[in-house]
Amino acid sequence: MFPSVPTPTAPVATYRAMLLAALAVAALLLLVANDANARSRHTVEHSADGSTTARTGVVRAAPGGGGVLRGRSVSTDGQGHGSVRSGAAVVGPNGAMAVRQGQSARNADGTASHSSTLAAQGDRGTLQSTGAATRSADGSVTQGRTTTATSAATGNSVQTSSSYTADTGRTRSASCFDASGAPMACPARP
Numbered sequence: 001m002f003p004s005v006p007t008p009t010a011p012v013a014t015y016r017a018m019l020l021a022a023l024a025v026a027a028l029l030l031l032v033a034n035d036a037n038a039r040s041r042h043t044v045e046h047s048a049d050g051s052t053t054a055r056t057g058v059v060r061a062a063p064g065g066g067g068v069l070r071g072r073s074v075s076t077d078g079q080g081h082g083s084v085r086s087g088a089a090v091v092g093p094n095g096a097m098a099v100r101q102g103q104s105a106r107n108a109d110g111t112a113s114h115s116s117t118l119a120a121q122g123d124r125g126t127l128q129s130t131g132a133a134t135r136s137a138d139g140s141v142t143q144g145r146t147t148t149a150t151s152a153a154t155g156n157s158v159q160t161s162s163s164y165t166a167d168t169g170r171t172r173s174a175s176c177f178d179a180s181g182a183p184m185a186c187p188a189r190p
Helices: 012-031
Strands: 038-046 052-061 067-076 082-091 097-106 112-122 125-135 141-151 157-165 169-177
Touching: none
Parallel strands: none
Antiparallel strands: 038 052, 052 067, 067 082, 082 097, 097 112, 112 125, 125 141, 141 157, 157 169
8 A cells, every 4th residue: 555665865966856845935934923933733533534634844943043843744544555655854053954855654464664864054064864664574674775975165075874684684885976976085084
């Protein structure tokens, strides 16, 4: 009933879309009344076929500026299948912002999947990360995540990739690039 999660990728268009969503949240937060500004909504829908969907949303503005927008939807179909979708956007008083979205699904046969993305931007640089995991009916798990961080000061970036399967175990790699995108040696860890 729920599709399997594709191998994670981090297209620039997705990153830009997430940052646009954060900007939209920032604009929304400007419209929220002042004081201890929180608005929330929770709904539950039950259908005749046994399915249920619950949704929760929260918007909160911070007194010093910035705020948070969160949403979550949980659905079951009454036959052992369920899914969760969630998202959050945070805008700091200094203009830093982060957006996260995720989805998980569980099927009656025991299979499950999860995927999530994160994008953040602040005065120190940017971060984008995307990952996915699946569990098959026999219980075997596969996982993958790719993360890129870019320094605002130098323009240099590091891209890490990690994966896990029962056959190969955990693997991890890191590649570093200068501001022009040319490969460079990664700095030693302190």
